[in-house]
Amino acid sequence: MLCQNCNQREANVHITKIINGVKQELHLCEECARENNEFNIDIMNPFNFASPMSFQNILEGFFEMMGSPYQIPEPVTCPVCHQSFDDFKRTGKMGCANCYRTFNAEITPIIKRVHGNIQHTGKVPKRTGGILKIKRDIERLKEELRVxxxxxxxxxxxxxxxxxxxxxSKLDK
Incomplete structure (x- = not known):
């Protein structure tokens, strides 16, 4: 297939763009794709993490989707590292361990939406997970008791x- 732009070279960059449900396909050669600034594609470095599809941009999209009920009225900063919530939204990284406590109300809905739960529910090593297993059993039994x-x-x-x-009583020992 020839490049749709120059009609001279073989098209080896295939771009599909969907805007408002309208699908547009574009087949370009490397040179035309590099010259086309609309797509911001770096053919020579496909693993460029500053590209438009970075993890930080995906996180920003989640925050934009959530809308006004989750926006912070005043800039909250971590008292330890002084990182603001806007810094977290921009970079996708917490500044320190205390940031998780400081921004807990803001990040909990995001974590719940992405992972489906805010507590670890996977396997636990037998050597170190005895206490955790007992705590989980207590929580499960309390729920059964309530029912x-x-x-x-x-x-x-x-x-x-x-x-x-x-x-x-096992936990107290």
């Missing part, structure tokens, strides 16, 4: 209460 009480299953609720107390 049992709502359904007026008091015998089941008493058994669950005893199991919770037993696990909590």
């Amino acid at each position: 049992a009480v709502m359904n007026e299953e008091y015998e089941k609720a008493a058994k669950l209460r005893d199991q919770i107390k037993e696990l909590e």
Whole structure:
């Protein structure tokens, strides 16, 4: 296929652009693609992280999609590293560990939307995960207890209460 711009060289850059549901395909040679500033493509360095499809730009898109209810009325900065939330939005990186506490209300909805949950639910090593497993079991049992009480299953609720107390005593040791 020949380049749609110069009609001389072989087209080896294929660009599909969709704007308002209208699909536009463009087949260009390397030289014409490099000269075409509309797409901002660096053929010589395809892994250029300053390109328009960077992680930071994707994060900015999430923030723009969220709209006004999530915007911060005044610039909040981390008391430790003095990074602002706007700095985080621009770079996609936290300045320090304290930033997670400072910007917790702003980043929690984003993390929940991206990952589906805000707590780790994966595997835990057996050697170091004993306490974490007990805590998760307690949380699960408390939820079962709440449901049992709502359904007026008091015998089941008493058994669950005893199991919770037993696990909590293990945690205290």
